[in-house]
Amino acid sequence: MHAETLLRIDRDHLIHPVSAWRDHEEAGARILRSGKGAWLTDIHGKELLDGFSGLWCVNAGYGCQSVVEAATEQMARLPYATGYFGYASEAAIELAGRLAAKAPGNLNRIFFCQGGSDAVDSVLRFIRFFQHARGTPQKRHVIGLAKGYHGSTYAGSGLTALAAFHRDADVPLSWQHHIPSPYPYRHEGDGQDSTIIADSVAALQQKVAEVGAANVAAFFCEPVQGSGGVIVPPRGWLAAMRRACTELGILFVADEVITGFGRTGPLFACETEQVVPDMMTVAKGLTSGYAPMGAVFMSDEVYETVRDNTPPGVPIGHGMTYSAHPVSAAIGLAVLDLYEGGLLANGVAAGRHLASRLTTLSEHPFVGDVRISGMLAGIELVTDKTSRRKPDPSLGLSKKLAALGYRDGLLFRAFADDVIGLAPPLCCSIEEIDLMCDRLTRIIHEIANLRDVSSRRA
Numbered sequence: 409m410h411a412e413t414l415l416r417i418d419r420d421h422l423i424h425p426v427s428a429w430r431d432h433e434e435a436g437a438r439i440l441r442s443g444k445g446a447w448l449t450d451i452h453g454k455e456l457l458d459g460f461s462g463l464w465c466v467n468a469g470y471g472c473q474s475v476v477e478a479a480t481e482q483m484a485r486l487p488y489a490t491g492y493f494g495y496a497s498e499a500a501i502e503l504a505g506r507l508a509a510k511a512p513g514n515l516n517r518i519f520f521c522q523g524g525s526d527a528v529d530s531v532l533r534f535i536r537f538f539q540h541a542r543g544t545p546q547k548r549h550v551i552g553l554a555k556g557y558h559g560s561t562y563a564g565s566g567l568t569a570l571a572a573f574h575r576d577a578d579v580p581l582s583w584q585h586h587i588p589s590p591y592p593y594r595h596e597g598d599g600q601d602s603t604i605i606a607d608s609v610a611a612l613q614q615k616v617a618e619v620g621a622a623n624v625a626a627f628f629c630e631p632v633q634g635s636g637g638v639i640v641p642p643r644g645w646l647a648a649m650r651r652a653c654t655e656l657g658i659l660f661v662a663d664e665v666i667t668g669f670g671r672t673g674p675l676f677a678c679e680t681e682q683v684v685p686d687m688m689t690v691a692k693g694l695t696s697g698y699a700p701m702g703a704v705f706m707s708d709e710v711y712e713t714v715r716d717n718t719p720p721g722v723p724i725g726h727g728m729t730y731s732a733h734p735v736s737a738a739i740g741l742a743v744l745d746l747y748e749g750g751l752l753a754n755g756v757a758a759g760r761h762l763a764s765r766l767t768t769l770s771e772h773p774f775v776g777d778v779r780i781s782g783m784l785a786g787i788e789l790v791t792d793k794t795s796r797r798k799p800d801p802s803l804g805l806s807k808k809l810a811a812l813g814y815r816d817g818l819l820f821r822a823f824a825d826d827v828i829g830l831a832p833p834l835c836c837s838i839e840e841i842d843l844m845c846d847r848l849t850r851i852i853h854e855i856a857n858l859r860d861v862s863s864r865r866a
């Protein structure tokens with residue numbers, strides 16, 4: 409179909425996720441046609457270096473033949489098998505077994521769903537089942553972090569703490585609470601790692617005391633906050649929060665939808681601090697974006713508590729038609745082969761190079777903070793480095809940045825609050841990382857020197 413026709417149909421019929429509908433109709437879609445490795449080609453033949461792995465998900469890069477073949481083979485042989493009524497597919501069973509073997513500690517039970525949002529929503533339901541099963545149904549309150557993102561189901565959007573997801577949506581719900589984010593660059597105290605960690609632990613303890621220890625079920629966090637602006641907590645923070653949850657008698661849930669599958673280096677970010685959550689959510693890198701799939705990893709203890717306190721013959725009422733979809737599972741297996749066959753190691757090496765290149769950017773007068781965890785990076789722009797003043801929202805920086813990126817053939821995330829997000833595919837070569845950083849540096853330089861921006865810089 410001709411590009412103009414597609415643009416018209418898109419405007420008239422396709423509702424885009426998390427978009428300003430009026431603005432989208434004015435701007436029109438950027439239509440992508442193909443991809444190979446870290447590169448995308450749009451409908452006009454323009455080549456784009458994908459510095460964001462689609463939406464932090466195409467960890468293996470585009471066009472992996474082994475993944476395509478695994479999907480094709482599964483689709484031809486058995487495109488669908490329900491998990492209901494005791495049925496299963498070979499691929500789903502094999503994937504659950506391999507993931508359980510790789511998972512932290514005793515996270516041995518795996519529930520497959522379609523993506524990250526329903527993984528979070530599933531956890532919220534499993535928490536209810538668990539608390540009922542252990543005879544503490546009043547434990548229904550859940551605590552998350554400011555700037556946290558946990559998807560956009562009804563319940564998940566309330567646990568999320570980003571204004572766009574709360575506006576006109578009647579969330580957070582009455583049982584959802586938030587404590588401050590462990591945000592080193594904008595920490596209100598001395599910014600020392602130990603203070604940031606102590607402040608988070610104290611905030612959690614205080615919130616639990618305020619809501620009542622007998623009423624709190626769980627604490628949720630991302631090991632690195634992604635959509636909130638790539639906020640990397642200090643080393644030791646995750647383990648301290650895990651410990652605090654154990655002491656407070658509440659479940660610790662790690663949302664590894666972004667950080668899972670090599671994004672920060674190891675297969676799961678929790679491994680870095682030997683943290684074993686009670687439940688863990690993943691999606692994105694699980695299939696590297698080749699097909700929708702998410703998963704909940706559940707500890708033996710949570711699983712057995714629910715199992716042993718539910719009468720025989722009574723089903724646990726949670727499931728979806730596409731739970732453990734065999735094509736997604738076959739893709740998951742092929743992608744896992746890639747991670748184990750060198751992709752994780754390549755991501756670690758490329759991530760080191762990315763860090764060395766981006767660190768030099770922090771000298772730039774328009775760059776306040778550069779934060780990096782493996783192949784995940786955030787660059788925070790400020791108009792005054794000393795006071796850490798944020799650019800005036802009227803400058804519309806994120807739109808300008810995204811437009812310059814597209815013009816120069818570089819895709820990254822331009823967050824609304826002046827943070828540039830990078831999450832390159834783990835398959836990137838050192839040359840591709842260099843090209844990405846060269847292009848980004850030029851763009852930051854250009855935007856800092858735009859007349860309306862430079863006139864408001866200190």
Ligand SMILES: Cc1ncc(COP(=O)(O)O)c(C=O)c1O
Pocket residue numbers: 523524525526528557558559560630634635663664665666691692
């Ligand atoms: C930490 C986290 N949790 C949950 C989600 C929701 O995942 P999905 O968009 O697959 O529903 C996301 C998506 O970016 C995420 O970053």
